[in-house]
Amino acid sequence: xxxxxxxxxxxxxxxxxxxxxxxxxxxxxxxxxxxxxxxxxxxxxxxxxxxxxxxxxxxxxxxxxxxxxxxxxxxxxxxxxxxxxxxxxxxxxxxxxxxxxxxxxxxx
Amino acid sequence: xxxxxxxxxxxxxxxxxxxxxxxxxxxxxxxxxxxxxxxxxxxxxxxxxxxxxxxxxxxxxxxxxxxxxxxxxxxxxxxxxxxxxxxxxxxxxxxxxxxxxxxxxxxxxxxxxxxxxxxxx
Numbered sequence: 001x002x003x004x005x006x007x008x009x010x011x012x013x014x015x016x017x018x019x020x021x022x023x024x025x026x027x028x029x030x031x032x033x034x035x036x037x038x039x040x041x042x043x044x045x046x047x048x049x050x051x052x053x054x055x056x057x058x059x060x061x062x063x064x065x066x067x068x069x070x071x072x073x074x075x076x077x078x079x080x081x082x083x084x085x086x087x088x089x090x091x092x093x094x095x096x097x098x099x100x101x102x103x104x105x106x107x108x
Numbered sequence: 109x110x111x112x113x114x115x116x117x118x119x120x121x122x123x124x125x126x127x128x129x130x131x132x133x134x135x136x137x138x139x140x141x142x143x144x145x146x147x148x149x150x151x152x153x154x155x156x157x158x159x160x161x162x163x164x165x166x167x168x169x170x171x172x173x174x175x176x177x178x179x180x181x182x183x184x185x186x187x188x189x190x191x192x193x194x195x196x197x198x199x200x201x202x203x204x205x206x207x208x209x210x211x212x213x214x215x216x217x218x219x220x221x222x223x224x225x226x227x228x229x
Contacts, residue, residue: 034215036153043203043219044145044153055217087153091214095167097143099153 002026002090004100012108019075021103023088028068032092035064035073038102039084047086048073075105083107110134110218112204117223124194128223130187130204135218137185138162141207143216144178144189146200146225156202157189161210172198194227201225 003026013019023033031051036044046055048064051071061076075082088100116128130142144156157178158167166178177190187204202223205216 032214036216038153043221044216045219046215046217049208049215049217089153089155089214089216094214095155095158095212096169097155097158097214099155102152 001096002029002093002098004088004090004098006086006088006100006103008103009101010104010106012106013078014108015078015080017078019078019082019105021073021086021088021105023066023071023073023100025069025071025090025092029090029092031067032090033064033066033071034089034091035062036087036089036099037082037084038087044087078105110206112206112218112220114202114204114220114223117202117225119226119228120194122195122227122229124227125190125192126194126225128189128191128202128204128225130189130220132185132187132204132206135206137180138182139210141209141212142178142180142187143205143207143212143214144187145203145205145216145219146198147203147222148197148200151200154200155214158207158212158214159187160212165212167212191225194225196227196229199225199227 035048038044175193204220206218208215
């Protein structure tokens with residue numbers, strides 16, 4: 001099975017900061033990579049699919065990039081509502097949709 | 109507005125069974141594959157099972173294969189997860205999630221709020 005890792009596991013940032021979260025697959029997954037945001041006590045929310053396509057309604061300060069094994073989620077200017085845990089997930093080898101372990105973004 | 113509402117979560121002893129349901133509204137249910145994803149307390153997300161739009165194709169994680177059965181009733185816009193031979197490690201919040209495709213694509217664009225399953229000895 002394809003394994004997913006994320007770095008960092010957590011980070012502290014301030015409102016207005018640029019934040020980068022990295023996801024790496026154990027083998028090439030082309031661009032079959034999705035990003036989700038989860039706030040405490042809430043269900044996950046799809047942010048980005050196909051490595052770089054923004055889901056409808058997601059603010060443009062979020063962006064995704066990458067292909068093959070290495071991917072990045074960028075928040076260009078962190079807002080108060082963006083403090084959350086972010087998960088990557090591959091959907092390359094249907095249907096074993098492995099999630100990464102998550103990156104928690106909190107207030108510095 | 110798309111809405112997914114899980115029900116059926118409960119406390120159960122190891123070896124027991126539970127049936128989770130997910131009532132869908134706000135979209136043409138028969139056009140989309142559906143999924144179950146779980147989250148153990150304080151842990152990350154784990155994909156559990158998927159089913160194609162008309163139910164002809166199903167998939168399971170190795171951790172639940174042979175114990176869990178996914179199904180759907182398109183006439184009632186309902187997704188079901190039958191969970192048998194439950195183990196302590198199945199304790200989690202179980203989310204129902206809509207797929208973007210009619211086949212199982214694994215892009216989960218809408219999620220319910222979850223049903224809590226606790227397996228205790």
